[in-house]
Amino acid sequence: MAYTAVKDFLQDELDSIRESGLYKDEKIIRTPQGAEVDTSTGHELIMCANNYLGLADSEEIEQAVVDGLKTHGFGMASVRFICGTQDIHKELEDKITNWFGTEATILYTSCFDANTGLFETVLGPEDAIISDALNHASIIDGVRLCKATRKVYKHNDMADLEDKLRETQDSRFRMIATDGVFSMQGDEADLVGICDLADKYDAMVMVDDSHATGFLGPTGRGSVDKQGVIDRVDVITSTMGKALGGASGGFTTGRKEIIDILRQRSRPYLFSNTLAPPIVVGALTALDILQTRPELRERLHENTAYFRNRMTDLGFDIVPGDHPIVPIMIGDEKKNVALAQAVNARGVFVVAFSFPVVPRGEARIRVQMSAAHTREQLDRALAVFEEAGREQGVIS
Numbered sequence: 328m329a330y331t332a333v334k335d336f337l338q339d340e341l342d343s344i345r346e347s348g349l350y351k352d353e354k355i356i357r358t359p360q361g362a363e364v365d366t367s368t369g370h371e372l373i374m375c376a377n378n379y380l381g382l383a384d385s386e387e388i389e390q391a392v393v394d395g396l397k398t399h400g401f402g403m404a405s406v407r408f409i410c411g412t413q414d415i416h417k418e419l420e421d422k423i424t425n426w427f428g429t430e431a432t433i434l435y436t437s438c439f440d441a442n443t444g445l446f447e448t449v450l451g452p453e454d455a456i457i458s459d460a461l462n463h464a465s466i467i468d469g470v471r472l473c474k475a476t477r478k479v480y481k482h483n484d485m486a487d488l489e490d491k492l493r494e495t496q497d498s499r500f501r502m503i504a505t506d507g508v509f510s511m512q513g514d515e516a517d518l519v520g521i522c523d524l525a526d527k528y529d530a531m532v533m534v535d536d537s538h539a540t541g542f543l544g545p546t547g548r549g550s551v552d553k554q555g556v557i558d559r560v561d562v563i564t565s566t567m568g569k570a571l572g573g574a575s576g577g578f579t580t581g582r583k584e585i586i587d588i589l590r591q592r593s594r595p596y597l598f599s600n601t602l603a604p605p606i607v608v609g610a611l612t613a614l615d616i617l618q619t620r621p622e623l624r625e626r627l628h629e630n631t632a633y634f635r636n637r638m639t640d641l642g643f644d645i646v647p648g649d650h651p652i653v654p655i656m657i658g659d660e661k662k663n664v665a666l667a668q669a670v671n672a673r674g675v676f677v678v679a680f681s682f683p684v685v686p687r688g689e690a691r692i693r694v695q696m697s698a699a700h701t702r703e704q705l706d707r708a709l710a711v712f713e714e715a716g717r718e719q720g721v722i723s
């Protein structure tokens with residue numbers, strides 16, 4: 328049997344992943360996602376969710392979803408263009424468009440799909456995509472699917488981006504692709520620099536703002552809002568799976584013709600099921616909440632500043648910045664896992680990130696702040712990090 332050889336090969340791979348401290352276990356949570364959860368190992372304070380605004384267990388969203396289930400049902404059993412478009416799908420697309428002040432929006436079942444469905448639809452072999460070296464896997468995969476020339480510029484390096492723009496002068500169309508906020512570091516793309524270069528070299532700009540939509544910028548519309556470039560960016564992709572209630576779903580918003588062609592040709596949109604009605608209703612409610620309650624993002628930013636400052640005072644190596652993603656750099660994979668385990672054993676739920684999610688030798692614990700965290704919870708987490716960090720020799 329052919330599988331016998333494959334089985335042995337895969338088992339060896341799995342053993343080596345485990346031996347090098349890179350194996351990812353999944354912990355079981357038995358309650359809704361929130362600041363504290365019950366897990367298979369106890370009651371824990373959670374510090375690793377993308378639940379930035381604390382809406383994952385919002386009673387208001389839950390109630391809207393229950394009501395929405397009654398009015399719009401559970402599933403549509405169809406892709407959008409056959410019989411998978413309800414009034415609420417159009418309502419959500421319009422709401423996102425109006426919020427951003429863009430021209431049009433298209434929904435996907437995830438931002439991963441939004442990214443993999445974008446590039447090959449808009450660009451062809453005569454074109455070029457110029458992509459930041461640390462872009463999310465879904466942008467990388469989307470670029471791989473596209474026949475355009477690919478150039479990767481050094482992370483957030485405007486001089487290197489300019490070199491790549493010069494090298495691709497002969498392309499028909501060009502698109503610069505970047506995360507708005509880089510998920511493993513919590514740092515922001517230099518969007519003003521990127522838009523200036525795009526103007527100079529006549530390129531389009533695409534920003535994936537998954538780790539910023541809902542809470543960065545004066546109106547919470549993301550890094551594009553914070554840096555004042557919404558009207559200079561051609562395409563924004565983002566997720567509903569993080570700040571906007573954290574269930575699932577993604578969208579692409581921007582120029583009308585780009586959105587129109589995606590609706591006609593984008594493969595994850597044409598060949599995958601529509602977003603489930605309860606998810607759409609939940610996202611609509613999440614958007615209402617974040618537009619009317621700026622105090623949620625204010626609390627998130629206060630929590631972030633507090634935690635970042637205290638961790639730095641304790642002697643941890645934190646990637647500087649002001650984003651609620653707080654990467655605690657450890658380096659060595661095994662030491663990283665040991666620290667995460669020591670923190671987990673004290674009732675604080677964190678995850679050790681290692682290769683292939685981050686480069687080898689740059690292992691880290693990525694802590695994430697939420698508006699749901701109270702000051703008491705943050706102090707508890709800090710005390711645990713201090714104790715575990717001393718025990719594991721990470722701080723002195």
Ligand SMILES: Cc1ncc(COP(=O)(O)O)c(C=O)c1O
Nearest residue numbers: 437438439463510537566568577
């Ligand atoms: C920058 C970025 N883009 C896209 C995604 C994928 O989003 P989704 O979960 O909606 O597929 C993520 C999620 O990890 C992300 O961090």
